[in-house]
Ligand SMILES: NC(=O)C1=CN([C@@H]2O[C@H](COP(=O)(O)OP(=O)(O)OC[C@H]3O[C@@H](n4cnc5c(N)ncnc54)[C@H](OP(=O)(O)O)[C@@H]3O)[C@@H](O)[C@H]2O)C=CC1
């Protein structure tokens with residue numbers, strides 16, 4: 001039965017909720033029940049974007065003129081309003097992109113914690129006093145905001161990722177124009193309303209929804225946007241970097257991953273299996289930090305694979321809104337088809353399918369569900385072991401030594417996250433030193449970003465800045481060295 005909702009979500013520009021000049025909208029649908037329309041979002045134009053940038057530019061001077069603590073007070077209010085609306089936001093995120101309610105509630109709490117963290121940043125030091133060689137002079141560093149910052153975000157963390165970009169941008173004195181992913185724009189519209197209802201001055205935060213090419217591409221190329229922060233695919237990230245470089249704008253990219261987990265011969269197998277299942281299949285594998293390669297020492301391979309299959313078979317699949325669903329659908333029909341294509345490519349290239357590999361039949365709502373899938377891979381050069389799939393698919397590989405395991409783990413264009421399971425301290429330290437990844441986890445799943453710590457990738461996973469924690473300051477401000485003589 002189709003649940004058609006007429007909810008029409010507007011752009012938020014200069015403190016007002018407005019329709020696009022295109023007078024067109026696009027539907028945001030529920031991937032667990034594609035007949036259900038979660039809401040209609042604006043299909044915005046370049047003209048809409050220009051109005052948003054103008055508003056952000058006009059608001060910049062006053063906003064940066066506030067003290068950090070004054071800006072922080074507003075972020076604390078946003079956090080408090082989000083806490084009141086937690087259920088509404090979490091349920092919307094689940095309906096819009098499929099993640100289970102347990103995960104979207106956890107993510108919304110994480111968004112609230114991020115707001116509070118950066119609200120506190122408004123009272124922390126921004127520079128250092130450095131002794132000059134001229135003893136009569138004072139030399140120190142300080143930081144200034146970039147100005148208008150463009151934010152382009154993906155659908156996989158519809159609450160946490162936009163907030164971990166917008167909160168630091170604002171606390172350090174920037175104003176923002178954000179384009180959320182179309183698959184999760186209704187969720188961000190609800191978050192933008194929390195900012196509006198907290199009394200954020202008009203023009204400080206502006207949301208323009210719609211086509212990535214037009215609005216996202218417009219942000220990348222806009223001469224008044226001084227910094228662009230992006231999370232999403234490598235293809236789009238590279239196009240943004242190209243546009244930004246052409247005009248000397250600062251840019252920050254967090255992109256794909258093909259994250260390995262090494263299971264050493266002395267590993268706690270139960271712990272490793274539990275972490276691999278969570279890392280690979282929570283959020284239906286749609287995390288940039290998701291586990292997608294599992295490299296197991298041959299001495300325990302058979303025991304590990306037997307346990308992994310037995311535990312994976314226990315996964316309950318269903319609409320994320322239902323409490324008994326552990327894994328929801330792919331976020332969209334596009335993603336669903338992309339994952340099925342990757343599975344077929346794996347089969348065609350000789351990988352051995354040992355579990356799953358098919359759509360999970362949902363006879364009630366025809367949702368975009370796929371079975372948790374496990375391949376055994378002998379050749380690390382085939383696509384299933386090299387390309388990001390962004391779905392519930394694991395490539396299992398067997399190795400004869402730790403040396404070989406780390407070589408295999410590093411044999412990737414990506415370097416975002418990596419885990420090892422071992423009780424041997426020498427192996428742990430060797431992994432920490434030699435693994436080419438921005439997030440290293442020992443005896444824990446490959447996902448697990450913490451808001452207070454730097455986050456970002458190596459190699460093609462990132463533009464090599466870091467987000468979150470104090471690291472965010474590096475991107476959202478410019479540092480100045482000041483020399484003063486009386
Ligand atoms: N590293 C990570 O955290 C993530 C990686 N991914 C990867 O990206 C793939 C597709 O997911 P998706 O979210 O569509 O990622 P995309 O890179 O396609 O989209 C991310 C954001 O960029 C926007 N965008 C699209 N095209 C352009 C463009 N030409 N210029 C500027 N912005 C643009 C999108 O808008 P619109 O919504 O209109 O498409 C969206 O807001 C996934 O399969 C996965 O491989 C995805 C999400 C997160």
Ligand SMILES: CCCCCC(=O)O
Nearest residue numbers: 287288289447448449
């Ligand atoms: C896009 C990155 C999200 C990382 C979520 C995690 O690993 O906790």
